[in-house]
Amino acid sequence: MRFFLSGSLLLATVLGTAVPRAEKVDYTGFKVLRLSLHKASNSIEEQVEKIAAHVLNPGKSTLDVVVSPDSVAAIKALVPESIVINEDLGASLAEEGELVSPDFSVSAVPSETWFTAYHPYADHLKFLSDLQGGFPSQSEIFTAGTSVQGRALTGIHIWGSGGKGSKPAVLIHGTVHAREWITTMTTEYFAWQLLTKYAFDATVKSLVDKYDYYIIPAVNPDGFVYTQTTDRLWRKNRQTVSSSTCVGRDINRNWPYKWEVTGGASTSPCSETYKGQVAGDAPENKGLVAQVNSLRAGKGIRLYLDIHSYGQYILWPYGYDCSLVVHNSAQLRSIATSAAAAIKAVSGTSYTIGPSCSTLYATTGSSVDYIDATGNATYSYTWELRDTGTYGFQLPASQIQPTARETWQGLLSTLQNAG
């Protein structure tokens, strides 16, 4: 992706000066192509990745790639079977809306208007602390380690009757992939609903009384900040390696379970799915692993949800081997079937469900596999939210509430069936 950055950034990168400060990547005129790779060799995908500005769904056999106007011909020469699914990415980024910084001068529980726009990272921390401040006897802010650049991985812990830490855990992660902004908003919506409805909604009350919730809306804060300052389509963390000028590990290919298996991640630091040099060597990962292990040692993990976008999938283990069937596959499928129906009932959004590897693509070192196998979670899922590629990662702000509301119904269904 280096070719379209400004000359000054290139120079800074080459010289290795401290933290190159890029101007924002301008995607005006860039196109999104959907490539049918079928059983194409890995080398075709690697060549595509070198030409494309970003691969949006690395690993899939129909690959969505962002391409500069100058590179369209080169991509079509490599993969003749391709269609344009977005003529001007710059235009759809404009449709996403500006980052809105709400007026926090009056400290109060955030209102639903929070979910009508995207926000700067600092405001997300303020949202969590304001929400927690409204319900001090049944919530607290926690951190799960620290990012490469020193940001705390910040979450909110919510409990009901019986007090803090007395029930099995429901652990929810958002924004492990930095560009998946709808997941920050949706996981915050979960926390907001659980706390603000507890007092008067019997269903919510019973579910909050049943589990301890640990929700981290942005487990990749450095990447998230980078998507807001520099490159809206950044996916990984911001960790460097001495052997390459490329930056970032894919935190969801770095978990220390089946990390070493080949085929579900990349060993190239320039790839969107770079797995890292050693299992669990991303600082973000160390903090998340420690928290999972501590929850396991406590009351155990009843449910884990890793919230991603896009594609509209509910997926369960395993990612690393397409032939394996997880021991509680039938229950996982049954719960997912009900959740997909609950989501669809809100406004017709269709989800595809199935085991991760055979339904979507192979992934090694993924959170769902680790938290199923090592974290000993009863139920472990990846959810891929809206859409199926029309807007991709930059869903218009007008879709935040509809997405959050339908996904909330999916969560309620899942919680009710996970007992």
Ligand SMILES: [Zn+2]
């Ligand atoms: Zn993702």
